[in-house]
Amino acid sequence: xxxxxxxxxxxxxxxxxxxxxxxxxxxxxxxxxxxxxxxxxxxxxxxxxxxxxxxxxxxxxxxxxxxxxxxxxxxxxxxxxxxxxxxxxxxxxxxxxxxxxxxxxxxxxxxxxxxxxxxxxxxxxxxxxxxxxxxxxxxxxxxxxxxxxxxxxxxxxxxxxxxxxxxxxxxxxxxxxxxxxxxxxxxxxxxxxxxxxxxxxxxxxxxxxxxxxxxxxxxxxxxxxxxxxxxxxxxxxxxxxxxxxxxxxxxxxxxxxxxxxxxxxxxxxxxxxxxxxxxxxxxxxxxxxxxxxxxxxxxxxxxxxxxxxxxxxxxxxxxxxx
Amino acid sequence: xxxxxxxxxxxxxxxxxxxxxxxxxxxxxxxxxxxxxxxxxxxxxxxxxxxxxxxxxxxxxxxxxxxxxxxxxxxxxxxxxxxxxxxxxxxxxxxxxxxxxxxxxxxxxxxxxxxxxxxxxxxxxxxxxxxxxxxxxxxxxxxxxxxxxxxxxxxxxxxxxxxxxxxxxxxxxxxxxxxxxxxxxxxxxxxxxxxxxxxxxxxxxxxxxxxxxxxxxxxxxxxxxxxxxxxxxxxxxxxxxxxxxxxxxxxxxxxxxxxxxxxxxxxxxxxxxxxxxxxxxxxxxxxxxxxxxxxxxxxxxxxxxxxxxxxxxxxxxxxxxxxxxxxx
Numbered sequence: 001x002x003x004x005x006x007x008x009x010x011x012x013x014x015x016x017x018x019x020x021x022x023x024x025x026x027x028x029x030x031x032x033x034x035x036x037x038x039x040x041x042x043x044x045x046x047x048x049x050x051x052x053x054x055x056x057x058x059x060x061x062x063x064x065x066x067x068x069x070x071x072x073x074x075x076x077x078x079x080x081x082x083x084x085x086x087x088x089x090x091x092x093x094x095x096x097x098x099x100x101x102x103x104x105x106x107x108x109x110x111x112x113x114x115x116x117x118x119x120x121x122x123x124x125x126x127x128x129x130x131x132x133x134x135x136x137x138x139x140x141x142x143x144x145x146x147x148x149x150x151x152x153x154x155x156x157x158x159x160x161x162x163x164x165x166x167x168x169x170x171x172x173x174x175x176x177x178x179x180x181x182x183x184x185x186x187x188x189x190x191x192x193x194x195x196x197x198x199x200x201x202x203x204x205x206x207x208x209x210x211x212x213x214x215x216x217x218x219x220x221x222x223x224x225x226x227x228x229x230x231x232x233x234x235x236x237x238x239x240x241x242x243x244x245x246x247x248x249x250x251x252x253x254x255x256x257x258x259x260x261x262x263x264x265x266x267x268x269x270x271x272x273x274x275x276x277x278x279x280x281x282x283x284x285x286x287x288x289x290x291x292x293x294x295x296x297x298x299x300x301x302x303x304x305x306x307x308x309x310x311x312x313x314x315x316x317x318x319x320x321x322x
Numbered sequence: 323x324x325x326x327x328x329x330x331x332x333x334x335x336x337x338x339x340x341x342x343x344x345x346x347x348x349x350x351x352x353x354x355x356x357x358x359x360x361x362x363x364x365x366x367x368x369x370x371x372x373x374x375x376x377x378x379x380x381x382x383x384x385x386x387x388x389x390x391x392x393x394x395x396x397x398x399x400x401x402x403x404x405x406x407x408x409x410x411x412x413x414x415x416x417x418x419x420x421x422x423x424x425x426x427x428x429x430x431x432x433x434x435x436x437x438x439x440x441x442x443x444x445x446x447x448x449x450x451x452x453x454x455x456x457x458x459x460x461x462x463x464x465x466x467x468x469x470x471x472x473x474x475x476x477x478x479x480x481x482x483x484x485x486x487x488x489x490x491x492x493x494x495x496x497x498x499x500x501x502x503x504x505x506x507x508x509x510x511x512x513x514x515x516x517x518x519x520x521x522x523x524x525x526x527x528x529x530x531x532x533x534x535x536x537x538x539x540x541x542x543x544x545x546x547x548x549x550x551x552x553x554x555x556x557x558x559x560x561x562x563x564x565x566x567x568x569x570x571x572x573x574x575x576x577x578x579x580x581x582x583x584x585x586x587x588x589x590x591x592x593x594x595x596x597x598x599x600x601x602x603x604x605x606x607x608x609x610x611x612x613x614x615x616x617x618x619x620x621x622x623x624x625x626x627x628x629x630x631x632x633x634x635x636x637x638x639x640x641x642x643x644x645x646x647x648x649x650x
Binding site for chain 1: 539583602
């Protein structure tokens with residue numbers, strides 16, 4: 001059974017300049033121990049879709065007009081704040097992109113690491129300190145007991161991200177949401193962090209939602225992929241299927257336009273135009289303007305789901321392979 | 323006859339003074355961002371400069387334009403000693419080398435229209451002429467794919483990709499011979515990144531520009547550069563023609579760097595063996611003795627801790643490696 005199920009989730013921002021439909025009816029599910037990659041460009045709604053139901057965005061301006069997010073069958077959207085607090089940070093943890101802004105500069109690493117343990121697990125301070133120290137060791141920070149007493153600025157970016165991971169893992173969550181966890185890091189450090197995530201997942205059997213714009217990172221880590229664009233899900237399926245037998249024009253274009261280390265190209269095929277303005281209402285498919293396969297119908301209505309096989313779904317009026 | 327290089331850099335050093343601590347007052351310490359770099363750039367050649375953050379690649383780029391005056395070394399443009407120039411001769415020489423920055427949101431003045439942005443360099447160098455100037459502004463906009471209606475608009479009215487196109491136009495308006503592009507596509511989305519990369523490559527070919535393309539993204543550099551220099555802690559550790567560098571990298575750092583770049587193909591990516599580097603970049607204020615890479619190097623020997631290797635020819639004169647373990 002799915003541990004997390006998102007059904008037709010919408011997240012809109014009500015601003016002075018109109019309603020921005022950042023997430024516009026998305027659905028997918030996550031199974032225990034599985035890694036789900038969410039890929040998309042900036043403004044596709046990949047982060048907002050997660051932050052919205054966890055109530056980590058100010059409301060107003062955020063409104064969730066529609067949808068369901070089921071955690072073990074229980075709708076998160078209908079929960080009391082108190083009930084959500086008992087899950088968020090305990091069963092569902094999160095790592096953010098920029099470890100400098102997500103750690104509190106005024107508190108030592110130790111006090112930030114022990115907080116979730118004392119709140120969610122009811123540990124005493126010495127117990128929590130011991131657990132936290134173990135967590136730091138696990139993520140590969142040398143001299144863990146000394147590291148507990150330092151402040152975030154004394155660490156490098158990679159080290160800070162390790163601290164973030166340690167913090168997210170102390171409570172042994174069932175779901176880890178990693179929002180661009182390596183985007184701010186150098187490639188050699190990125191490789192270390194991704195390897196660490198893989199190992200820890202194996203040990204704890206936790207499910208990961210990995211949000212990234214980097215198709216290479218997705219290819220290495222994800223089991224399933226959801227491709228998002230302008231607040232919509234365009235395609236979802238197992239990672240191999242999406243990279244090899246993608247059915248959606250956007251997924252295919254995105255894959256083609258990514259420069260690859262293992263290829264020598266004369267010219268990179270491009271997607272013309274740019275990402276649409278979300279404050280405008282798009283009746284049809286938001287990719288219409290940039291799509292090479294567009295038809296008249298694409299302008300008028302957003303396509304219904306087309307199931308290629310039980311695990312692979314595409315949202316497009318055109319069947320490229322026909 | 324061998325062609326003469328357009329740009330010649332010799333033993334370039336950029337040191338930033340660091341405030342010394344209370345205990346060793348009087349003793350000055352330096353952050354050695356660029357620590358003795360030499361290379362040549364031919365007309366129409368694109369040199370890629372790669373390395374991780376803090377390796378000094380941006381400091382090197384800025385030093386070439388004298389946006390940050392180098393502490394030591396020589397920069398020759400077209401045979402002219404660029405670093406000794408002052409006043410009017412320096413101003414006359416500046417149009418030859420221009421820069422494109424990473425973040426087009428920060429590098430364009432929000433209070434200047436596109437026209438004013440493109441006009442300023444012409445005026446500053448006394449090349450502004452109402453008829454000709456307007457024409458050259460219009461033609462450069464056409465080259466970078468921005469419509470004429472944009473002339474009276476402000477930067478905030480454009481998307482990131484379009485802003486970078488305007489920044490490229492600004493760098494080109496003085497008809498430079500050399501462009502230093504510092505991470506020009508790093509802040510752009512994948513679909514837009516490809517557009518700007520193709521544009522840069524086209525322009526470079528068409529105008530036969532020489533370019534120094536600085537990036538942390540090895541896949542992007544591979545697409546645009548002819549030759550690539552890999553930097554680590556202020557030094558070049560390997561420089562080679564593109565094909566050689568990617569197919570059989572020699573320096574252990576180059577090998578690790580290339581193996582760390584993820585490839586967007588799940589079958590290849592999940593089967594790949596990585597050379598995992600331990601730890602992180604040491605501080606450039608107090609770099610390790612001997613070879614700066616020895617603290618993370620998988621094949622380091624005792625001698626690497628004591629002596630620092632020199633950049634030496636490997637197989638040909640265009641391929642240079644700085645490692646004791648690499649035998650020519």
